[in-house]
Amino acid sequence: MLYIGVDLGTSAVKLLLMDGEGKIQKIVSKEYPIFFPNPGWSEQKPEDWFVQTMEGIKELVQGADKSQVAGISFGGQMHGLVILDENDEVIRPALLWNDGRTFEECDYLNNVIGKEKLSEYTANISFTGFTAPKILWVKNKEPENFAKIRKIMLPKDYIAYKLTGVHCTDFSDASGMLLLDVKNRRWSAQMCDICGIREEMLPKLFESYECVGRLKKEIAQALGLSENVKVAAGAGDNAAAAVGTGTVGEGMCNISLGTSGTIFISSKKFGVDTYNALHAFAHADGYYHLMGCMLSAASCNKWWMEDIIGTGEYGKEQQEITGLGENHVYFLPYLMGERSPHNNPNARGTFIGMTMDTKRSDMTQAVLEGVAFALRDSLEVAKSLGIHLERTKICGGGAKSPLWKKMIANILNLKVDVIESEEGPALGGAMLAAVACGEYKNVEEAAAKIVRIVDTVDPDPALVEKYEARYQQFKEIYPACKPLFDIIKN
Ligand SMILES: Nc1ncnc2c1ncn2[C@@H]1O[C@H](COP(=O)(O)OP(=O)(O)O)[C@@H](O)[C@H]1O
Numbered sequence: 483m484l485y486i487g488v489d490l491g492t493s494a495v496k497l498l499l500m501d502g503e504g505k506i507q508k509i510v511s512k513e514y515p516i517f518f519p520n521p522g523w524s525e526q527k528p529e530d531w532f533v534q535t536m537e538g539i540k541e542l543v544q545g546a547d548k549s550q551v552a553g554i555s556f557g558g559q560m561h562g563l564v565i566l567d568e569n570d571e572v573i574r575p576a577l578l579w580n581d582g583r584t585f586e587e588c589d590y591l592n593n594v595i596g597k598e599k600l601s602e603y604t605a606n607i608s609f610t611g612f613t614a615p616k617i618l619w620v621k622n623k624e625p626e627n628f629a630k631i632r633k634i635m636l637p638k639d640y641i642a643y644k645l646t647g648v649h650c651t652d653f654s655d656a657s658g659m660l661l662l663d664v665k666n667r668r669w670s671a672q673m674c675d676i677c678g679i680r681e682e683m684l685p686k687l688f689e690s691y692e693c694v695g696r697l698k699k700e701i702a703q704a705l706g707l708s709e710n711v712k713v714a715a716g717a718g719d720n721a722a723a724a725v726g727t728g729t730v731g732e733g734m735c736n737i738s739l740g741t742s743g744t745i746f747i748s749s750k751k752f753g754v755d756t757y758n759a760l761h762a763f764a765h766a767d768g769y770y771h772l773m774g775c776m777l778s779a780a781s782c783n784k785w786w787m788e789d790i791i792g793t794g795e796y797g798k799e800q801q802e803i804t805g806l807g808e809n810h811v812y813f814l815p816y817l818m819g820e821r822s823p824h825n826n827p828n829a830r831g832t833f834i835g836m837t838m839d840t841k842r843s844d845m846t847q848a849v850l851e852g853v854a855f856a857l858r859d860s861l862e863v864a865k866s867l868g869i870h871l872e873r874t875k876i877c878g879g880g881a882k883s884p885l886w887k888k889m890i891a892n893i894l895n896l897k898v899d900v901i902e903s904e905e906g907p908a909l910g911g912a913m914l915a916a917v918a919c920g921e922y923k924n925v926e927e928a929a930a931k932i933v934r935i936v937d938t939v940d941p942d943p944a945l946v947e948k949y950e951a952r953y954q955q956f957k958e959i960y961p962a963c964k965p966l967f968d969i970i971k972n
Pocket residue numbers: 490491492493494739740741742780781783784796797877878879880881882883
């Protein structure tokens with residue numbers, strides 16, 4: 483049989499066709515625009531996601547035996563608020579995971595309702611990108627739109643709804659809404675009250691590997707697929723990526739270098755970060771995970787390359803970089819504010835340390851290193867919770883860069899295991915579909931049989947030492963700049 487994995491990312495939707503043995507048959511990618519209507523705001527149109535997903539599926543199955551397609555599932559960019567009216571029309575563009583406009587609502591949730599109560603209800607505190615503060619923002623700033631809301635959903639759930647007519651979500655993605663009682667895997671009545679919504683507006687909850695429904699007749703016809711194709715709930719893109727890199731069960735780690743940068747640590751036990759810097763979420767394997775998320779990772783490199791120095795030739799620019807561990811330029815990668823661990827929407831991108839002999843390649847290097855240092859910040863929080871890691875998997879567009887992987891191995895002092903495909907969330911989505919269709923007994927079995935490590939980047943002790951000294955300097959820059967970020971905020 484064949485399974486389709488849909489990774490509804492921020493830069494594009496990536497679609498992957500996998501056979502029953504886990505072999506990738508084809509990958510297709512379709513881009514859509516992102517809108518920044520005000521500084522710190524970030525929106526996309528759910529209709530664009532759907533149109534491009536449909537086009538992508540059609541292209542993906544072209545030339546394949548369509549009768550063999552048995553299941554579809556997803557990894558989706560998390561936290562985005564999609565709201566539908568009584569006619570199932572999208573009320574306004576989706577507010578995305580990296581949208582920082584909800585600072586007043588976050589302040590209310592964290593400081594008036596209080597972090598302790600939020601943590602008791604949901605296992606997490608509020609960050610500007612989370613869904614509950616976005617609902618409050620619509621309530622406060624666009625009351626006419628708030629009054630129209632009949633259904634609330636997350637980005638990938640909008641696609642599942644359009645494909646099946648079932649208003650559903652999964653526990654991993656629902657965890658990032660700040661509306662789910664993560665430990666007990668149920669909606670929080672207290673959080674619904676706080677946000678002024680009714681539970682019936684929220685999607686039905688499923689495990690990621692459960693079937694939510696089958697393709698609607700008109701959708702099946704449009705795609706040339708059978709109405710029997712099962713649609714599984716899928717997962718937030720980080721949980722799906724973890725499945726696609728075999729980061730399941732106890733104590734495994736995955737780093738995703740997409741638009742965002744995440745460090746994801748799986749656990750069979752529920753646990754919270756007492757410092758509230760890492761998210762405590764449900765995993766797609768039926769268990770839990772902790773995660774640090776930086777808002778701009780591969781997107782910092784893209785911004786530097788394409789918008790500032792004006793080149794798309796990442797590899798060529800990276801070849802100019804010499805002297806790892808010896809650069810005197812630092813870069814704070816906070817182009818969209820920062821989530822983990824600083825939780826500061828006012829933080830901004832910053833270069834520091836340039837001299838008259840600084841070269842363009844030093845600045846390119848600083849951007850790549852700055853992202854790795856910022857990931858290390860989240861790793862340090864995990865270490866302070868007693869979590870000991872020796873190795874990590876890696877995925878996402880940035881993982882295509884051998885140099886970046888080397889920097890990450892040495893800056894985080896972790897062995898970096900490289901998987902056959904960087905398409906973590908799309909592969910994870912296809913694997914979840916295969917589990918839902920009974921091809922594998924559970925997610926752990928699918929991961930054990932499908933995921934293959936093809937290379938490992940080992941940290942080099944001499945470089946680790948050099949980077950350790952540089953990390954100690956990097957750590958000092960954010961606290962020194964923080965008061966300035968508050969002054970220059972726009
Ligand atoms: N060789 C590379 N080096 C660094 N970044 C890369 C490379 N190839 C792709 N990227 C970056 O990866 C990002 C896209 O990764 P992806 O995981 O698909 O993100 P998303 O899921 O957020 O859409 C883009 O920012 C792109 O510039």
